[in-house]
Amino acid sequence: MTNFKDLELDPDVLKAVEEAGYETPTPIQEQAIPFALQGRDVLGIAQTGTGKTASFTLPMITMLAKGRARARMPRSLVLAPTRELAAQVAENFETYAKYKKLNMALLIGGVSFKDQERVIDRGADVLIATPGRLLDHFERGKLMLTGIEIMVVDEADRMLDMGFIPDIERIFKLTPFTRQTLFFSATMAPEITRITQEFLHNPQRVEVARQATASETIEQRVCMHRASKREQATKDKREILRRLITAEGDSLTNGIVFCNRKRDVDIVAKSLSKHGFDAAAIHGDLDQSLRTKTLQGFRDGDLRLLVASDVAARGLDIPDVSHVYNFDVPIHSEDYVHRIGRTGRAGRSGKAITICMSADEKYWAKIEELLGTEVPRLDNPLKGEVEAAPKRDTKQPSKAKKQDAKPEQAQEKPARPPRNRAPKNEQRSSDRQTDRRGYRQEPRNTIVGMGDHVPDFLTRDFRKSGQPSDEAASAES
Ligand code: AMP
Numbered sequence: 001m002t003n004f005k006d007l008e009l010d011p012d013v014l015k016a017v018e019e020a021g022y023e024t025p026t027p028i029q030e031q032a033i034p035f036a037l038q039g040r041d042v043l044g045i046a047q048t049g050t051g052k053t054a055s056f057t058l059p060m061i062t063m064l065a066k067g068r069a070r071a072r073m074p075r076s077l078v079l080a081p082t083r084e085l086a087a088q089v090a091e092n093f094e095t096y097a098k099y100k101k102l103n104m105a106l107l108i109g110g111v112s113f114k115d116q117e118r119v120i121d122r123g124a125d126v127l128i129a130t131p132g133r134l135l136d137h138f139e140r141g142k143l144m145l146t147g148i149e150i151m152v153v154d155e156a157d158r159m160l161d162m163g164f165i166p167d168i169e170r171i172f173k174l175t176p177f178t179r180q181t182l183f184f185s186a187t188m189a190p191e192i193t194r195i196t197q198e199f200l201h202n203p204q205r206v207e208v209a210r211q212a213t214a215s216e217t218i219e220q221r222v223c224m225h226r227a228s229k230r231e232q233a234t235k236d237k238r239e240i241l242r243r244l245i246t247a248e249g250d251s252l253t254n255g256i257v258f259c260n261r262k263r264d265v266d267i268v269a270k271s272l273s274k275h276g277f278d279a280a281a282i283h284g285d286l287d288q289s290l291r292t293k294t295l296q297g298f299r300d301g302d303l304r305l306l307v308a309s310d311v312a313a314r315g316l317d318i319p320d321v322s323h324v325y326n327f328d329v330p331i332h333s334e335d336y337v338h339r340i341g342r343t344g345r346a347g348r349s350g351k352a353i354t355i356c357m358s359a360d361e362k363y364w365a366k367i368e369e370l371l372g373t374e375v376p377r378l379d380n381p382l383k384g385e386v387e388a389a390p391k392r393d394t395k396q397p398s399k400a401k402k403q404d405a406k407p408e409q410a411q412e413k414p415a416r417p418p419r420n421r422a423p424k425n426e427q428r429s430s431d432r433q434t435d436r437r438g439y440r441q442e443p444r445n446t447i448v449g450m451g452d453h454v455p456d457f458l459t460r461d462f463r464k465s466g467q468p469s470d471e472a473a474s475a476e477s
Contacts, residue, residue, distance in 0.1 A: 026051030069123035073147035110288030255323035
């Protein structure tokens, strides 16, 4: 087995890796790092949880140790699809580069342009950005990409899902042809293959085994429910969810509740809180500072239940959780495997419980087909009660009630946006306002200055003195 010491990384990087507690490189690190250090383009096929972030950050820091950044001309660029992922990459950089004097700028939406410009003006060795915000800076004339030596595209399949591929192509064209490219994707859709063929030069392909089926350490259960009336369905679901959570008692230390739609993420989180559960929502329409705070609370163990959408949760480095609840059956079977993969990690046991309504049975059948097994059924906690329901409500609903019922009925038809199209409002909408001249504008109602939640790397000078700061030392990997 390869040791980190065999990988020819900078000694300061090795020291930081050792302090992070890593003993041996993961397969993607073992395969990708040597090629990256040779200056080769790398096409990494790996998903989150494989250690892929370190597989590009460690060689980047090693290579950037030589040379200096010039004002407004960053030397390297990492593109990530969401703000959280970009912030996560930045945290990784902070951890591994703590003994290096490297200047890093994080360019994400929801943060004031001025703070970000200040860091760029000082000269950034590493720029970590979401595509929309990077182009915003470029169009403001505050940034030149002609000095880019290394460019990383992380989670390219997510970029495709979110409609960022045209932006990625444009950014590629703004960087020098001679750049080194490290490109990561969990899957290789035809569109992704096309991009890699156009922009990567003789890449070394490295691939780590994909998690095709759910881990055996996850105990899966499904609770089937037929609502007495369609408009009753979502209320029933929330009641079932509460009872299923309560039934787990203290064995539920922390859990994620997945919903298919952002609107339901909010409704479910509010409903749980109202009923005395320690729960908070995370999705793309929430303020960045609130998302960061919620996520940190969950990581620190201060928040027990995180209610999330797939887009918000995917790729996030969230610690192992004891329980995953699917408030909605995911429409794409592979999302089920991703969701429940949040629990039962590293040989620990975990439990994944899905609520399946009659309208979702067709999706559930596909999931069981993918799993190749039938998931054990849980007793429906509303059993006796729902059978009595039609008797309680035999009268025709009033006109007003009928009108009220409409949105609930619509809610029963889950509609996932087609792949390739950016989900409305998910991050891009706020990134994308332009003025009459076509220049991108700072979105209205965004936080300027980030309130109380300014990441420490935005507030301090990145040219570190060589001594790790307290924050850097405690930053999580
Ligand atoms: P990633 O796939 O980059 O999101 O990494 C998943 C998790 O694995 C993160 O929490 C990393 O801190 C952790 N990690 C990365 N490399 C190693 C390693 N060599 N040994 C142990 N843990 C690691």
